Amino acid sequence: MNCAIILAAGKGKRFGGDKLFATLAGKPLLYHCLRTFEDSPVVGSVCIPTNSRNKKKVVELVKKWRFSKVQAILNGGKTRYASVAVGVKNSPANTSLFIIHNAANPLVSHEEIEACVKVVHGEIKGAAVGRPVEQTLKRILRGRVVKTIERKDAWEMETPQVVDAEIFRAALEKFPPSSFYFTDDISVLEKCGLKTVVVPASDANRKITTPHDLAVAELSVGAPDGHNAMQNMRDLPANFHVGIGEDGHSFEQPSRPTRGAKKSLILGGVKIPNMPALVANSDGDVLLHALCNAISSALGEGSLGTYATKMCRNGEGKSTAYLAHVLTRIHKKGYKMHNCAISFEAAKPKIDPLVLRLRKSLATLLSLPEAAIGITATSGEKLTSFGRGEGIACRAVVLLLKS
Known part of the structure; x- marks a missing residue:
């Protein structure tokens, strides 16, 4: 021994x-x-x-x-x-x-x-x-x-x-x-x-x-x-892939709820109380949708709809399932996620008080240390529909490494 x-x-x-x-x-x-x-x-x-x-x-x-x-x-x-x-x-x-x-x-x-x-x-x-x-x-x-x-x-x-x-x-x-x-x-x-x-x-x-x-x-x-x-710097093109993704949804209107309207807003797999849900065929998790698009972008593949639409038709409305699907693509192609950055545009809810919960949830979903996840937000200053409080937009950037 x-x-x-x-x-x-x-x-x-x-x-x-x-x-x-x-x-x-x-x-x-x-x-x-x-x-x-x-x-x-x-x-x-x-x-x-x-x-x-x-x-x-x-x-x-x-x-x-x-x-x-x-x-x-x-x-x-x-x-x-x-x-x-x-x-x-x-x-x-x-x-x-x-x-x-x-x-x-x-x-x-x-x-x-x-x-x-x-x-x-x-x-x-x-x-x-x-x-x-x-x-x-x-x-x-x-x-x-x-x-x-x-x-x-x-x-x-x-x-x-x-x-x-x-x-x-x-x-x-x-x-x-x-x-x-x-x-x-x-x-x-x-x-x-x-x-x-x-x-x-x-x-x-x-x-x-x-x-x-x-x-x-x-x-x-x-x-x-x-x-x-x-x-590492010399090998950057071969070993590193960067992906950018975004998504946006409007809030449910109480007077005109869509079919299967959700009871609460979901961001990053976390339920946000006292907020209307987002209009979507799925659970409307705009954060995970943007993240899925970013990962697909880094892998050189299609956007969220290329696989999520079929999953949704088959009864799968959870965005965590869409994320799990695209994460398997990372591993199959021989990559691993190094870090991700998330940016919201929304007048409501206030994102900063939610950051710790969102980061913890993403760390679990992505198997990343919390230090590898950045989350920022802008109110939009009423310049867009998101800035006027009519919905939420989210952008995500991911860095994948060849494993």
């Missing part, structure tokens, strides 16, 4: 705050890291050395997301190396390999973990991911250049770093954290004269040290092959 040691005891001084729980794509950095290891077929258990300040929050996060492989949440040491030793000491006795990883590297991939695990056997006692240095390196002493370092053979290291458990336990006895300091894990084995190798790291797998690093990681999230932010 392999045990992952997730190092989460850092203070985040250069980040300027607690980066463990900084938000990336709507979830804490630590969540992304643990999710990858939880789902990895080569990881049997996980232990997390953290600091006393965050221990309770880490416990709560593990419980909330049901990370079942986490066997221990521990008080880390004063240094990174000391925290590694804490994890090793509290790992299962039958551990074959230690997979040591910084929680501050949230975008590690399954491929990187498995590549490192695969090569640690025989005379190879350790492996780590890294990438060739691209910048010129100089050795500086008191502000003066002492030497320009040859970079052709220099690599910068990331995690995961995988080590033979039995060998590493012995190395810790030989080089205890109380007397020695190492900044990465395969260095300990190198100190023992043992062979280690480096596996190429993905562009996305970079340690989050500063707020700028986090901003770059935000741009990287969603790239299917782990490309960095600049590569």
Whole structure:
């Protein structure tokens, strides 16, 4: 069995705050890291050395997301190396390999973990991911250049770093954290004269040290092959599809109700009390109609009526069913939704007080974090029928990513 040691005891001084729980794509950095290891077929258990300040929050996060492989949440040491030793000491006795990883590297991939695990056997006692240095390196002493370092053979290291458990336990006895300091894990084995190798790291797998690093990681999230932010921009036409859709309906008139008149207004699957329904053959959910059109637009397909009319004739009047239909088209074509933006034109109802409810409903319907859903509105200033309170218009924009 392999045990992952997730190092989460850092203070985040250069980040300027607690980066463990900084938000990336709507979830804490630590969540992304643990999710990858939880789902990895080569990881049997996980232990997390953290600091006393965050221990309770880490416990709560593990419980909330049901990370079942986490066997221990521990008080880390004063240094990174000391925290590694804490994890090793509290790992299962039958551990074959230690997979040591910084929680501050949230975008590690399954491929990187498995590549490192695969090569640690025989005379190879350790492996780590890294990438060739691209910048010129100089050795500086008191502000003066002492030497320009040859970079052709220099690599910068990331995690995961995988080590033979039995060998590493012995190395810790030989080089205890109380007397020695190492900044990465395969260095300990190198100190023992043992062979280690480096596996190429993905562009996305970079340690989050500063707020700028986090901003770059935000741009990287969603790239299917782990490309960095600049590569994402180069790949924009192939990987990203934008869709725009709109819809508008007038309110039911109490004196002239249409056949099957609704009792209340529905927006985004949410019933809005004390408002007349919108005139439509369906439930008249103008928000979901605009959203369906936007998705169809992004996929290069027809508008809402090309499928909803038939569904309505067959007795299906719920707009959530129309949305479910078009969402299956997203998956069949190999895409996933990244975010959406909604804009209303309506004198009534007031949209701003409804935003939280609408966003929560859309997050459930679209399987998106609420942070990926934007909702705005204009009263229309009485310039159109919608601005005069005769109905509601809605526009939607969606961004789809190749999955």
